[in-house]
Amino acid sequence: MDGTGGNNRTWKKTLRRWVQFFLNPRLLLCFGIAWMITNGWCYVFILLGTWLGIGWMLTVGTAWAGILWLPFTPEKVVTLIIAIFLLRLIFPGDEKTLKLLHEEKQKLQAAWRGRRKRPRRRRENLKNS
Numbered sequence: 001m002d003g004t005g006g007n008n009r010t011w012k013k014t015l016r017r018w019v020q021f022f023l024n025p026r027l028l029l030c031f032g033i034a035w036m037i038t039n040g041w042c043y044v045f046i047l048l049g050t051w052l053g054i055g056w057m058l059t060v061g062t063a064w065a066g067i068l069w070l071p072f073t074p075e076k077v078v079t080l081i082i083a084i085f086l087l088r089l090i091f092p093g094d095e096k097t098l099k100l101l102h103e104e105k106q107k108l109q110a111a112w113r114g115r116r117k118r119p120r121r122r123r124e125n126l127k128n129s
Contacts, residue, residue, distance in 0.1 A: 039068060
């Protein structure tokens with residue numbers, strides 16, 4: 001490292017962009033709605049099932065909450081995908097957030113393409129050896 005702090009600035013800039021993205025009030029609203037779709041209903045079921053004495057509601061809510069606490073559940077990813085879908089649906093004019101999403105999607109696609117091409121080259125080199 002040359003002592004200029006270039007990597008540190010890049011890291012801080014990236015972190016700032018992501019914090020601004022996730023703390024965007026429109027995205028937070030959409031994330032809240034998405035969370036209620038994927039998770040929140042089970043806590044409402046637990047509360048109402050306990051309060052009103054409805055056994056099936058308590059059982060279903062508790063079972064789903066138990067599944068959510070397992071380490072392999074993809075609910076966080078699904079919740080984020082639903083939130084982004086809702087953001088595009090409800091706030092199509094939020095160009096700043098949608099632009100950031102588009103840029104990150106392009107970076108991921110470029111990284112995925114580069115990752116997929118590398119093993120093929122290795123296989124070709126092994127065949128030629």
